[in-house]
């Protein structure tokens with residue numbers, strides 16, 4: 031199925047707020063997917079990137095960015111850069127520096143190049159274990175985890191401001207629920223459960239134990 035960015039934006043606008051949908055009109059997803067999948071770039075589905083990883087489904091990303099209550103000026107830490115697509119969408123909403131961490135060195139280097147080529151100079155792509163967060167730029171107003179986690183990694187909770195929001199797919203390796211937490215008096219409180227989803231698992235120290 032071939033579909034256009036305009037069509038995708040029209041579909042998303044039925045379910046998601048305008049500030050989120052606008053980001054999808056601004057970012058060319060076709061430049062983030064491998065060339066062989068380019069004709070599917072605007073279908074509402076996940077697509078393979080490299081090394082067994084994926085670029086997430088647009089409506090799932092839209093739900094996460096909506097739950098995260100992004101707005102201009104907020105400082106966001108993103109875990110799981112992948113192609114860099116969600117980092118670009120995040121920046122289009124906040125227009126403030128975004129830090130994004132990717133575990134796979136090859137994906138990390140490619141995303142860094144791609145975002146630079148597109149002029150996203152305020153997105154810092156860090157190669158490493160996102161479960162550890164990125165202390166040099168902490169604290170963050172929002173943290174969005176784009177890989178499945180058994181629970182929110184402790185370092186991330188620590189690097190969030192009080193009153194800040196974390197959104198993540200939480201569950202098992204095979205299925206998760208999008209969850210939203212708010213940090214209150216130093217503790218993360220679950221405030222909302224969204225759609226069931228399937229994300230690739232977080233790797234590294236805070237991933238699933240095999």
Ligand code: SAH
Nearest residue numbers: 085110112113115116132133160232233234
């Ligand atoms: N947001 C991405 C897609 C994310 S898929 C996009 O828009 O394309 C999940 C990504 O999380 C994969 O690229 C995977 O390599 C990465 N990942 C897995 N474990 C990680 C970890 N511990 N730290 C940072 N990234 C991780």
